[in-house]
Amino acid sequence: MNMPGLASRLSAAAGATEPAPAFPLFRAAPPALQERSERANRPRPDRTPLLPFRWVGPPGLEGACEARLCVLASSSGGNCSVLACKVGASTRVCLIDAGLSPGLTLRTLKRMELSHLTLDAVLLTHLDHDHYHDGWRSKWPRNATLRLHRSHVGRAERAGTIAPRTIPFDGPFELWPGVRCEPVMMAHDSLGVAAFRIQFSDGSTLGFATDLGRAPRELIEHLRGVDVLAIESNYCPKLQAASSRPDSVKRRITGGAGHLSNEQALAAIEAIQPREHVVLLHLSRECNHPDVVSALHAGADYALTIAHARTPTRWIRVGPSPRSEPAVRMPDEAGATNQSEAGAPERASEPSSVGAASS
Numbered sequence: 001m002n003m004p005g006l007a008s009r010l011s012a013a014a015g016a017t018e019p020a021p022a023f024p025l026f027r028a029a030p031p032a033l034q035e036r037s038e039r040a041n042r043p044r045p046d047r048t049p050l051l052p053f054r055w056v057g058p059p060g061l062e063g064a065c066e067a068r069l070c071v072l073a074s075s076s077g078g079n080c081s082v083l084a085c086k087v088g089a090s091t092r093v094c095l096i097d098a099g100l101s102p103g104l105t106l107r108t109l110k111r112m113e114l115s116h117l118t119l120d121a122v123l124l125t126h127l128d129h130d131h132y133h134d135g136w137r138s139k140w141p142r143n144a145t146l147r148l149h150r151s152h153v154g155r156a157e158r159a160g161t162i163a164p165r166t167i168p169f170d171g172p173f174e175l176w177p178g179v180r181c182e183p184v185m186m187a188h189d190s191l192g193v194a195a196f197r198i199q200f201s202d203g204s205t206l207g208f209a210t211d212l213g214r215a216p217r218e219l220i221e222h223l224r225g226v227d228v229l230a231i232e233s234n235y236c237p238k239l240q241a242a243s244s245r246p247d248s249v250k251r252r253i254t255g256g257a258g259h260l261s262n263e264q265a266l267a268a269i270e271a272i273q274p275r276e277h278v279v280l281l282h283l284s285r286e287c288n289h290p291d292v293v294s295a296l297h298a299g300a301d302y303a304l305t306i307a308h309a310r311t312p313t314r315w316i317r318v319g320p321s322p323r324s325e326p327a328v329r330m331p332d333e334a335g336a337t338n339q340s341e342a343g344a345p346e347r348a349s350e351p352s353s354v355g356a357a358s359s
Helices: 004-017 102-111 149-159 217-222 237-242 247-254 262-272 290-296
Strands: 067-076 078-087 089-096 119-123 145-149 166-169 174-176 179-186 192-201 205-210 228-230 275-279 303-306 314-320
Touching: 004 119, 067 192, 067 228, 067 275, 089 102, 089 174, 119 174, 119 237, 145 149, 145 217, 149 166, 192 217, 205 217, 217 262, 228 262, 237 247, 290 303
Parallel strands: 089 119, 119 145, 145 166, 205 228, 228 275, 275 303
Antiparallel strands: 067 078, 067 314, 078 089, 174 179, 179 192, 192 205
């Protein structure tokens, strides 16, 4: 990848203090921001207009296995992404994590014009409440199959969150015909977390990894060279250190089995070398900010999307796509941040261990 090195970009980001940005780099968040209630911060993607789902791809791919990714929300308040795949004449829909309530999730899908499609799979990375909402136990979609790692089954059974149709995995499996999912387990709290490499019949690939704590060689090799990489970039170390969080929480987050810092995520991305697009997940609302993250990725040769706690991202096409040089789009309260609008199908233009690491 032809981009500035990690050390030079970290140095540039840390030194960019004049003129001061609206949210100064590496300073504690304003008290008013820290004191927002959980109610005010909870994900509310159904309050913002959404672009409808459309199959629009480059010429010559008609009839191929096409895939799109949309992150509905990603934060400690709830994580949920939609993977839609067109296999021949049919469209299949899968949730990657289900950390939003069923009502909110299904309303959002309806507003994206996906309500007429069958939600037939839910793929879980792990069982934390922000990745698997308790409400699904009583409102499970009739035709959906729950896919979770075999090591998580016992906890799900004890919590009463096993779905009527559950298929555990402990190795590669076929999500749909022509769609192969290859999981790898990483350290996170006591039971670990599954990261996924998903390969489609047209050869395109999606990597999905969150709640990692660190990015060891095994993960780097597993995800190397994917077309689209969705990976967490949870916290800024200086904002984390300056926060009012208890020391026990800070140790959990940064201790190697919690979450990736911005710098660790960047180092992992440089090692994985995604071909087209990077989607940054799970930004801490207290100990991170999109301005801080954007500065680290300035000049990157991949398109960048920063997922939002409340608002869905654009649809991102999985696979090679012609695109122009990325241009930074700064975030606002209305939605997620994109450095490039490439991969949005509704528009005509379309190895060593990396660190030890919130919520």
